[in-house]
Amino acid sequence: MVRMNSNDRENIDSAGAGDIIAMVGIDCASGDTFVADDNLLNVSCEGMHIPIPVIELSIRAKDKDQQAKMSKGLSRFRKEDPTFHVFTDEESGETRIAGMGELHLEIYVERLKREYQADVEVGAPQVNYRETIREEAAFDYTHKKQTGGSGQFGQVVGVIRPLTDDKKEREDQNFKFNNNIKGGSIPSEFIGACEKGFEDVMDKGPLAAFPLIDVEVELNDGKYHDVDSSDMAFRIASRQAMRQGISKASAVILEPFMQVQVETPEEFQGFVIGDLSSRRGLIQGSESNSGGDTIINAQVPLSEMFGYSTDLRSGSAGKASYSMEFAEYKACPSNIQESVIKAREEKLAKEE
Amino acid sequence: MKNLPKTRNIGISAHIDSGKTTLTERILFYCDMIHKIEDVRGGGGGAKMDHMELEKEKGITITSAATTVNWHGYDKNGISCTEGDGKSIKINIIDTPGHVDFTVEVERSLRVLDGAVLVLCSVSGVQAQSITVDRQMKRYSVPRLAFLNKMDRMGAGAEKGAKELREKLHHNAVLMQIPIGAEENFDGVVDLITKQAIYFDGDNGENVRIEDCPADLVELMEEKRATMIDEVAAFDDEVMEKYLEGEEPSEEELHKCVRAGVNSLELTPVYMGSAFKNKGVQPLLNAVARYLPSPVSCEKSTGIKATKEGDVKIKLDPDFEKPLVCMAFKITDEQFGQLTYTRIYQGTLNKGETIYNTRTKKKFVLVEWLE
Incomplete structure (x- = not known):
């Protein structure tokens, strides 16, 4: 273990609580917790916020x-x-x-x-x-296969709805599963398989096979069979139930919006605002800084920002500069949604 | 090592080009960690914290680097802190990149730090990136100080910087200093608690010279001092009561108030200077030592224990005798193997000891670094 001074290292023999040091030759991922007592293997430190890639x-x-x-x-x-x-x-x-x-x-x-x-x-x-869903929808699906040998049986009943920020346990939570099964209509050993089944479907949305975000699933009831029920049967039933629910829940495509800030001499203000608007940008306001430049704040879809640095440079005689960062996912307008779906279909077809 | 109250784990975050790497460089210099100052851009070997080739070329910080320094106070005779009084304070600093695409570097630093310095450019003020960084600091409840950098530039202003902190970030920002001279004539600061002028002499500003407040600034100093006391006294009932009865709080009482305000996240004391011109850095270090929390007083150390009934939150105790719990927050893959930056929350980590990764349940033995 070592103490770090920028890129120089100094070997140390021990370090105590409160300290920040570096360990050598350990295989792990960011955010992992380490303990020395094997009775504490169930302890982990609170995680950190990892934004999703855009x-x-x-x-x-x-x-x-x-x-x-x-x-x-x-x-x-x-x-x-x-x-x-x-x-x-x-x-x-x-x-x-x-x-x-x-x-x-x-x-x-x-x-x-x-x-x-x-x-x-x-x-x-x-x-x-x-992709995400806009409405609540109920599901009720029975997976049954009883053709000789060991059969498969599982029924799941419940509701899916949009997962709102106030119900998230973590800021970056995209899927929440609530188990409301009481009285054993589905035995507890199969609940994990149900959750997996619902979550499996999050990988591919119904519109254009983009990953789904912000979905809450509530499992309220079900049925099992003493012999034919299994993890696999409930996982398949849950997958189908989830697809059934989503198809009725008004799915939409979301696109990433960027927070854009442009700093420009006043004479190019008109150009900058016009250009951002033509990129479907929402102008949030402008102000002037002490140097006499104008600062324009806007939210613009990322899909419209490719090549922006070149356009901004040529439109402002190289005098304007900008910075941008991910702001949030927002629903696409319907015409954009259609073209995104079409482009995706073509891409998937070409690859087949 | 057994001196937790004298340890500070801080981050320096800000928007791109506000000069935080330059500031970090000066901190290393004043703490005797480096013997020559090099700048981010231009010739020379490049700044100490930006060690990756690409960073040197682009003049930006991509990965954060960790560094430990010892701060001895202005005259190496020690510094008095409300917590951990003594000859020196150990400060673990994480330098963080300013570009938004590397925002995860900021996230992971803030996750493990106990306090932060928010660096603002006193010319351009609060920019989009400062807003992001501020939101991140709020997410992890990080107490903070603000440093208005580049006070020597045209259009720089202390009042303006504090006003933007209040209006754009909704901080209760309070000036703790006023500048002596403006723009290119920026010469030093007047400390509003001690009423003394602080100048930075020597080739690299390493000699701190304390004088009386210049006569032409006395009136302004008294006015700003009264504003500052109005704001900070509210953080201690006893001091507030005395103050309302017309009694002037002592220096120690003011330190206590500021510290309480900072740690409740309801006060952002504002310092100022020009890292590039070697001015104003040492008083900022004093403020870090005095007001930012040590790992002992920091409330953020929570762990999660998985039980049959679901996850329960547990408090991790910064006690060396308790069982070890530490967290890997950053990983770099070096030629000789993986280097894992780790924050220890509880217990002691010893060389040769066997430790377990609680996610993978894998066992490891801590070894020495071999060059």
């Missing part, structure tokens, strides 16, 4: 050799940064990386090239859409 792009190595270097780098970055995601697109098989903004991903791509000498190509950045 942007992603595909990344490809030139050949097998480069692929190995790239994988090595990506697995390290993923471990170090919980907002940096690496995954394989199930449909196309390509490697995709996701994160908090264009610069965020750009830095990692640059680091792959410099620190790992990995020759990689990246695709155009894409917005991470999400």
